[in-house]
Amino acid sequence: MMKPNRSPRAYHSLAAAAVVIASIQFLPASSRGEGWGPGDSLKQSMIRLLASASVIVQNSDYGFMETAYLGAFLQPGSFSFLTMTLSEDEEYAFLGAGNQKNMDLDIVVEDEQGNSVVHDVKDNDAPVVIFSPPRTGRYHLKLKLFRSKNACFCGMVLLKKNGWNVPVKNLDVAMNNMLRQSELIASQRPTKFADVPGEWSVVGVIIKPGESAGFQDIQLGTGRRAFTSGGDTVCRDIDLAAFEDGASRKILDADLDGDATPLVQFDAFAAKRYSMIVKNVNSNGGCLIMTALLEIE
Secondary structure, rough: OOOOOOOHHHHHHHHHHHHHHHOOOOOOOOHOOOOOHHHHHHHHHHHHHHHHHHHHHOOEEEEEEEEOOOOOOOOOOEEEEEEEOOOOOOEEEEEEEEEOOOOEEEEEOOOOOOEEEEEEEEEEEOOOOEOOOOOEEEEEEEEEEEEEOOEEEEEEEEEEEOOOOOHHHHHHHHHHHHHHHHHHHHHOOOOOOOOOEEEOOEEEEEEOOOOEEEEEEOOOOOOEEEEEEEEOOOEEEEEEEEEEEEOOOOEEEEEEOOOOOEEEEEEEEOOOOEEEEEEEEEEOEEEEEEEEEEEEE
């Protein structure tokens, strides 16, 4: 295994972050209010991630990657993954956390052949991985719930040296703006985060003004589905569109209104694959946008 070239400052910051995650107390159910259950689980996981990311960002030269956050409801033994290009001249840090105690959460980075090149598979609930790729290429970034009594909402923050200098608190702002729209849907019909093996149910990306980010080949199962987004403090207008993958590239729904909380809804089928595109139409600089993939009964 190629070991990263770690600076002492970064190493100590990451070690401190793992301690911070482990020390954070979980909120008892009675103190969380009567909110939307899936959203409460996301918030609990995010509390731990925000604390650890703050330690690193404030004490090193790490910043966010453009894909800054990934989250999913995981069943014990299952994982979600994202395939992405990583560069050999960069150093990355990946942090994980879940919303429950007494769980074992792992982060594994694999090459295109499926070989593990770096991982944190220790028996703990706060995995931390530092990675300097041996070569530029496509890598599979996996977050696996190795052990837990129940399904958990698990999240991961993605950092790199000299990455985006976005305040860590902006993750929380974008999450809450996204959740307000999700909770509105849930108040009308039973709703949960999309729960398809291997897929993510929440993604956070940093997008420059006038630019877009897209995700494709998404499996959504069968039923009514929705995508909804929320931005951080600099966002003024976000557009969102859902497509059916394939030659036709059929547009299923698009929200082009002049606001920062877009929502699209459509009927999905297990045999098909889907894409979504999020556009930062107007913002004061790079905007951190959180998007949720929802199942509506």
